[in-house]
Every structure is written in structure tokens, then in C-alpha cells.
Amino acid sequence: MPRGGHSFAGCPRGLADLVLHGLAHRCARRLASGEGKIVHMTTAASSKKSVKSAPQGKAAAPTKGAPLPGPQDFLQHPIFDELGFPKDPENLYRQTVGSMLQAADLMKLPHHLQIILAQPKNEIMVNFPVRMDDGEFRLFKGYRVQHNNALGPYKGGLRFHHDVHLDDVKSLAFLMTMKCSLVGVPYGGGKGGIKVDPYKHSKSEMERIVRRFTAAIAHQIGADYDIPAPDVGSNAQHMAWIADTYSFLSEVGGRQPEAVVTGKPVEYGGSLGREKATGQGVVDTLVELLPEAGIDIKGCKFSVLGFGNVGSWTGKILQDRGAKMVTVMDHTGGIRNDGGIDANALAEHVRKTGGVAGFKNATRIDKDEFYKTKVDVFVPAALEQMIKEPEAKILDCKIVAEGANAPTTPAGERVLEARGIEVLPAILCNAGGVTVSYFEWVQNRTFQQWELDRVDEMLNKHMVKAAAKVRDARRKYKCNLRTAAYIGALERLAKAYEVRGLFP
Ligand code: NAD
Secondary structure (H helix, E strand, O other), X not given: OOOOOOOXXXXXXXXXXXXXXXXXXXXXXXXXXXXXXXXXXXOHHHOHXXXXXXXXXXXXXXXXXXXXXXXXXHXXXXXXXXXXXXXXXXXXXXXXXXXXXXXXXXXXXXXXXXXXXXXXXXXXXXXXXXXXXXXXXXXXXXXXXXXXXXXXXXXXXXXXXXXXXXXXXXXXXXXXXXXXXXXOOOOOEEEEEEEOOHHHOOHHHHHHHHHHHHHHHHHHOEOOOEEXXXXXXXXXXXXXXXXXXXHHOHHHHOXXXXXXXXXXXXHHOOOOOOOOHHHHHHHHHHHHHOHHHXXXXXXXXXXXXXXXHHHHHHHHHHHHOOOEEEEEEEOOEEEEXXXXXXXXXXXXXXXXXXXXXXXXXXXXXXXXXXXHOOOOEEEEOOOXXXXXXXXXXXXXXXXXXXXXXXXXXXXXXXXXXHOOOEEEOHHHHOOHHHHHHHHHXXXXXXXXOOOHHXXXXXXHXXXXXXXXXXXXXXXXXXXXXXXXXXXXXXXXXXXXXXXXXXOO
């Protein structure tokens, strides 16, 4: 296992009984602590060289747990002040960590583990020049945040988006630690990204941007240390360029250099089933939890927000199981067809045109109609903080299945909960991607290529087990599914810290 390196001797035990929640606006995320630093290592043990390699009642019924916290409660948690968190309640990192602290308080997680998990170990920022097709140079900013490696190497995607900020990446890295723990893979959590709009660059420009970024962070990643993967805006081709670039850096490449990233094309070390894995995991979670809500997948109606990798695969696989997709919205607009939108045809349309707008067999709708359309299951599969209070008030569904990371703000969730809409939390629902990434990594390291059936079967085992863990925690702590999922994740992390101890 990689060695951790936390030092916090003498920290006072924090007040642990406040329940956390928050309001949200995406724009506030840029109030990031530390943005602007080039490289900021939060622990002494951050150098790659210093790290050794690691080896069920009615689910959908509104949860009757602790009373709903007031909007101010989450502002008061002492750990935010203790660690100097951004004050803004709309800050995404404050919100995501706040949800975890709520669970940590409920299960009485020791204070020292709460503060360790409330901050990433390493926050890396790089600025690097790239020559554009017109011969001019442009400077790009890239990130890699390594949140925690108590359970294994850091693991998490790379986001290529013009509006990515340090606190986005910190939040996503934090969620990866929780997700990997919950779903039972031997990884910690990390995330990265480049502030770039991949759709505004030629293929050759993107290749140079990705390769130069890889070189800039090459000493901070590795198959035993930190393993990136695709996220919003990045894809299998980008992963292939990263693996290829890394393999040429002889001082770091080592053996099996392609294992430095997952989500690669199948022709270059990728796993069968990885592309659809996150959507498959969303559906596996629904198969586990929908019956308890009295919903039959066959014939159930659903909406999808965001029709990229996660949204389109969730749509296609749900459709294969007899469910009907009635509305879809992405950055190009919304569409509706009460008779059902064919997910395969829509995916093909998006591939050709870049978005759902203009799809022939559906009517164009606005944002309000999209959210108001009555369905059984609503799948947010776009970006963070998209279900805020206004959307939560008009959503007409029984279940929100979080395909995206952190799509529901705490304020939005409070409204959904009050309205009896159950949220299947992202760290459970979208954990299929990282699970199959783990299978890809195992295949790379053992020179194997698994059949698709084996990948799907193994993925299902992980998802079923994780869902059971969440169900058990909900029953024991009488909380909602998000808090239960965090408890499931924290229990495994706490056990690991207990046996490892804390150095020195
Ligand atoms: P993607 O880039 O393939 O798709 C993103 C989708 O979001 C696109 O359809 C885009 O049109 C839509 N979108 C962007 N801005 C929007 C807006 N303002 N309104 C409506 N739609 C908008 O990304 P992805 O890989 O499918 O990831 C989606 C979410 O799932 C992210 O939160 C990501 O972190 C999460 N996730 C992805 C994976 C994975 O394996 N790809 C795994 C776990 C979680």
C-alpha cells in the first residue's frame, strides 16, 4: 500500500454534532482556496519517489431520519474554520465535504480522520505552453489533485473544460476517495483536468495539449501511484496519447507504461466494457434499488440530463431493459417524446452533430418543461450543482439517480427529500466507471484481456455489494442514502487507518 503522511498531533476534538447542508451556485466555485499557486503540496510525503507501490422497506420512501437541518446549520461546522475552508456556502468543495462530515458525525468518526479526509493530500497546478496550428503559443493551466491514498494508488479522471477550477477538481478527487472505498476497489481518490474547451481545438492541437500536460505531471502520476482516466471532455483517444507520451519518458515510464491511465482504447490496453461501465453501474444500482420503491424497470419512464458518455450509456442500457426515455437535455437544448426517444439513434445523432438539438423524432422543449415532465427516474449525467432549489421544486419524479458527480446541491437535496423524492448518491450510482477502470488496470498488469461477460459480471458483483452496504448503513443509522453511502465508505477507510496507524 502507498504510505500516507499525515501530521496532526495535538489537534483538538471538534464539535461533532452539527448537521451540514448548503446552498449552491456554480459560479461560486471559483472562490477556491489556493488557486493561483503553481504547485502546492499539502504533505511531506507527496513526492512520487517517496511512495512505495501498493500492492432494503421501501427504498424510495422519504427517509425518516434526523430532522432536516436548517440552511444555516452547515455553516457552523468547526472543521471548516479549523481548516480554513472558503466561507462561501455555495462553494462546491465546502458542500461535498459538508455532506461527508454529516455522515462522519453520525457514525462518530474520530476527529483526526475527519480532518484528514476533509483536505486533499496534494494539490498540483501546472502552467504549460503549447504551439497552436497558426504557429502562436498559448499557455494552458492543468490540475492534478491527489486526495487520499490510504486504500491504494490515487485514482480519478481528467476533466477538459474551459471552466474547470481547483475547487471542482478537489471536490471530484474527494468524491473518488469515497467512491473507491464504497465500491471496494483498492484505490484512493484523485482528479485532474485542463482548463481548455476540447471542442474548440483541432485534433492536432488537442494532441499537443494532452501530451504536454502529461509531460508536466509525469513525475506525479504512475501505475503504482496515481492513475488518471477520462471524465467530462476527455476520451479514450486522449488516454492513448497520455499512455504513449508517458511510455516515451524513459525516466518514469517503466514496465507496462500503459497502466498509468485507464479508459484507453481497447486496441491499446483498454478493457472491454469500460466505455459503457458508468452507465452500466447506474443501471445495476437501479436494478438493486428500484424494486424497493415499487418501480419496475420494464416500462418505467426516465429523463436524462446530459447525453455524453454516462447519459447515453445509461439511456441505452435502460432502454434495453424495457424502460422508456421521454426527455433529454444537454448543452444544446432539450427534447421530448412521450412515446419514447430511441437512445441508440440519439447517441448517433449526438456523435454526428455534437448535441441533442435537432433530433428528428422529438419535440424541442425548454428547461422548465424538461424538469417538469413526469417520469419515474431522473438521471442527471452532466455537470455539478445542476439540481438546485428551483429545479428540485419542479422535478416530477420518484427517484434521482446521480450519474454525474455532485449534481444535486444540499439545498436542492433538502427540497427533494421534503417532497419524498429519493436520491441515489453519485458515490454509489456512478461507481461503475472506476470499477471497470480497476479491471482494466488489473488486466494491464497481468497481461490479460477479459471477455465482456466477465467484466459485466464482476462489475455487477461490486455494485450489488456496495448497494447492500448502503442499505445496511441506512437501516442502522436511519439516514438518507447519501449519508448511508458516505458511512459505508468511511467505515472502510477508518478500518484501513486503524490497522495502518499514522506515521510517524
Ligand atoms: P461527457 O463530456 O461525455 O458528457 C457531458 C454531458 O453534459 C454532455 O452531454 C454535455 O452536453 C452535457 N452538458 C454540459 N453542460 C451542460 C449544461 N449546462 N446543461 C445540460 N447539459 C450539459 O461527460 P461524462 O463522462 O458523461 O460525465 C458526465 C458526468 O458523469 C460528470 O459529472 C462526470 O464527472 C461523471 N462521471 C463520469 C464517469 C465516466 O466514466 N465518464 C464516471 C463517473 C462519473
